[in-house]
Amino acid sequence: MPQIELCEISKSFTVRRKKAAAQVIRALYKVSFTIEEGALIGLIGPNGAGKSTLVKVMSGILTPEGGTCVISGRVPWKQRTAHVAEIGVVFGQRSQLWWDVPPNDSYDLLKDIYAIKTPAFNKRLSELTGAMDIGGLLNTPVRQLSLGQRMRCEIVAALLHSPKILFLDEPTIGLDAVSKLALRDFLKEENKKSGVTMILTTHDMTDVEALCSRVMVIGRGNILYNGNLETLKQTYSSEKPAEVIQIYQNIDEIIANMYREMKI
Amino acid sequence: MTRSLKAFAAMFKIEFFKGIQYRTAAAVNSVVGLFWGIIEIAVFSAFYLYANDKTAAFFASLTLRQVVTHVWLRQAVIAFHPQNIEEDIRGKINNGDVGVELVRPVPLYLLWFSKTAASRLVLFLFRGTIILFSMFLSGIYKISAPVSVTGFLLFLVSLVSAFFLCAAFGMFVTSLRLAVDWGDGLTYIPLIAANVLSGSYLPLQLWPDFMQKFLLYQPFAGYLDIPLRFYIGSVKAGEALPSLIAQVLWTVFFIAAGNIITAKNVKNIIVQGG
Numbered sequence: 001m002p003q004i005e006l007c008e009i010s011k012s013f014t015v016r017r018k019k020a021a022a023q024v025i026r027a028l029y030k031v032s033f034t035i036e037e038g039a040l041i042g043l044i045g046p047n048g049a050g051k052s053t054l055v056k057v058m059s060g061i062l063t064p065e066g067g068t069c070v071i072s073g074r075v076p077w078k079q080r081t082a083h084v085a086e087i088g089v090v091f092g093q094r095s096q097l098w099w100d101v102p103p104n105d106s107y108d109l110l111k112d113i114y115a116i117k118t119p120a121f122n123k124r125l126s127e128l129t130g131a132m133d134i135g136g137l138l139n140t141p142v143r144q145l146s147l148g149q150r151m152r153c154e155i156v157a158a159l160l161h162s163p164k165i166l167f168l169d170e171p172t173i174g175l176d177a178v179s180k181l182a183l184r185d186f187l188k189e190e191n192k193k194s195g196v197t198m199i200l201t202t203h204d205m206t207d208v209e210a211l212c213s214r215v216m217v218i219g220r221g222n223i224l225y226n227g228n229l230e231t232l233k234q235t236y237s238s239e240k241p242a243e244v245i246q247i248y249q250n251i252d253e254i255i256a257n258m259y260r261e262m263k264i
Numbered sequence: 265m266t267r268s269l270k271a272f273a274a275m276f277k278i279e280f281f282k283g284i285q286y287r288t289a290a291a292v293n294s295v296v297g298l299f300w301g302i303i304e305i306a307v308f309s310a311f312y313l314y315a316n317d318k319t320a321a322f323f324a325s326l327t328l329r330q331v332v333t334h335v336w337l338r339q340a341v342i343a344f345h346p347q348n349i350e351e352d353i354r355g356k357i358n359n360g361d362v363g364v365e366l367v368r369p370v371p372l373y374l375l376w377f378s379k380t381a382a383s384r385l386v387l388f389l390f391r392g393t394i395i396l397f398s399m400f401l402s403g404i405y406k407i408s409a410p411v412s413v414t415g416f417l418l419f420l421v422s423l424v425s426a427f428f429l430c431a432a433f434g435m436f437v438t439s440l441r442l443a444v445d446w447g448d449g450l451t452y453i454p455l456i457a458a459n460v461l462s463g464s465y466l467p468l469q470l471w472p473d474f475m476q477k478f479l480l481y482q483p484f485a486g487y488l489d490i491p492l493r494f495y496i497g498s499v500k501a502g503e504a505l506p507s508l509i510a511q512v513l514w515t516v517f518f519i520a521a522g523n524i525i526t527a528k529n530v531k532n533i534i535v536q537g538g
């Protein structure tokens with residue numbers, strides 16, 4: 001049985017406009033897919049395609065208007081507290097650490113909130129701080145960390161309670177090359193070692209290339225492609241055989257090409 | 265229950281660390297409170313000193329000594345009063361970080377109640393120093409001892425009750441904030457009304473006589489005035505138990521209302537823009 005199962009999930013927003021009628025935006029429209037345990041999935045799509053909305057539905061934050069979603073046997077928005085105890089979420093543009101205090105204090109708080117036993121917590125924390133190389137940052141107030149340092153601390157925060165599923169919403173946004181590579185290595189390793197299912201949204205195609213076994217393309221609130229990256233590349237670069245090799249070097253162009261063809 | 269206690273303990277810990285991080289600000293806050301108290305007492309003594317035949321009746325319900333003690337205790341207890349939606353929570357509602365709060369395995373109301381209550385309690389600990397200082401002042405400015413041991417014990421019970429009432433009302437206003445998507449404006453009205461009716465500007469017993477029944481049983485007497493009446497010994501015969509019960513009932517009411525409104529709005533929550 002798949003770990004994540006979505007069937008015809010729909011979610012829309014009303015946007016009020018100046019001097020015009022309110023507009024209903026269908027962020028997701030009858031989205032269906034399944035994900036097996038231990039998979040590493042890349043969710044891509046242009047800005048406003050519905051990626052973040054999808055992640056928020058799966059993590060129990062948003063209640064969809066229609067459709068069913070079952071994750072590890074639970075409906076996220078109905079059994080929210082039980083569901084979120086088993087997932088980890090990283091929002092690249094938001095922080096879950098307490099701004100005024102050092103990460104260590106935030107971790108202590110998370111330990112209490114997730115009711116993690118002390119020995120397990122200590123072991124996990126030293127494991128993660130080692131892997132993410134944040135040992136030296138633990139006692140610096142979060143507001144004084146750089147973005148890359150903070151993001152590493154955020155990832156540790158999301159994994160402290162050993163979640164079974166990790167949602168990453170644009171985790172590499174704004175990171176420099178070194179941090180990005182370190183983060184990718186870490187995620188890959190964590191996926192291999194603990195078998196955590198990971199679902200990440202990103203605009204950085206190199207993230208997807210480096211990490212994901214499967215990509216899902218979202219546009220206009222629908223899943224437009226669901227499969228491996230190689231096939232996707234071939235489909236959207238095969239039209240100009242002479243330039244295949246050249247285009248292959250630039251995955252962003254392939255994706256832009258695909259978005260244009262799909263008219264999203 | 266253990267979960268709520270744990271959540272609260274955790275929140276208290278982090279709020280306390282935050283308070284220590286900004287200890288200079290907290291110390292300044294207390295110094296301001298001390299000066300404010302001295303000025304208020306000066307004004308009150310002038311009123312009492314120059315009361316004439318007409319106005320004397322007005323001050324008859326409390327002695328100057330009782331008012332002075334009221335002023336000093338209030339400087340600390342006022343820390344419980346929600347002056348605004350808890351800063352952290354307000355920020356999260358306004359910028360969409362409420363999504364981050366919803367991925368915690370604790371009901372949102374409980375999480376925020378703990379946060380609201382914890383931040384107030386930390387402020388109370390810092391402002392408690394004002395009472396200590398006021399013990400060393402001389403003459404009319406000095407705080408009095410509690411009227412009796414029973415009075416002091418009832419004061420403590422009522423004070424704990426006030427703490428929960430304040431947090432419950434703060435959370436009630438927070439839940440209202442979740443229900444409107446056009447800004448903070450609405451929330452200031454109930455918060456300011458609560459401050460006025462709490463007796464933190466003028467002890468409720470100095471208000472006109474015909475309002476006394478209403479004042480005692482409206483929700484905000486429990487913020488401050490009821491516990492302080494036990495300490496200064498101005499509780500009228502037969503009003504001790506009813507006022508304590510009113511305090512608890514209002515707390516239960518605001519917790520229930522806040523819970524319902526929060527739960528309803530979590531379903532309709534919208535987090536846009538990444």
